[in-house]
Amino acid sequence: MDPGVICFQHCGPKVFCFSLPEYCPICENDLSIANFSLLPFRVPYPFIRASQYPCAVVIKPTTGDFLNDYYNSMDLHIGVTTSTGTIVEFDKNGLRRHRMGQWDQCLLLDQAPSPWVEHWDNTLLQICKQKCWSPKSYNEEKHNCYSFVLTFLVSLNYGSLSKAASSKTVFCEKFIVPRTTSAGKYISLYRKLKEFGFYIHKPGCK
C-alpha cells in the first residue's frame, strides 16, 4: 500500500520522488557519484491497516481511499477494532463486523494498551447489544458512525480520549484534525508526484 515516497537533498532544496533519479532534477549532476546534503530516505507512510491494530479507533474516507479520493474531513467514516483486530462500524447498513476489506488505508486516532484489552472488548460488546444501532435508526446527521464510536468511548472511560468523546466538536479538534492535517501533507505530495514525477520543495513556497 505504501507508494514509497523518497526525499533527498543534493544541491539545494528538498526533492521528493517515487524512485531516485539518475540525475539531480535541479543541477543535473550525476547522482550516483553525488554528495548529498541530505541522504535519500523514505518518507513515513501515515496510513495503517486497521486489522493490524487491536483496540484502536480508526478513520477512513466514506468512499474510496485517502490517497486518491479524500478531499475534506466531512467525508470521513469512523470505526473501532476489537482486541483481535475485527473492525466494528455503524452505518446505513447497521452494525457490522469484519476482518478485512475497506479498512486497509486508515488513520489511527488512538489505541488502548494491553491492560485495557478486556475492558475494551467487554464495553464494546455491551454497546453493540444496544438496540439503537439498527439500519432503521441510522440517520446520516444525527445517528451515524460517530454516534456509535463516541458512545462507546464515553462508556469506556479511558482518559482524555473518553473525555473528548463527550463532544463531537472537541473530539474532532483533538483527535481528528491533527491526524488529517498531517496526512493531508502526504496526500498532496503523493498527488503531485503522481502528476509530475517529482516535486521540489522550495522553502517558503507551498
Ligand SMILES: [Zn+2]
Ligand atoms: Zn543537484
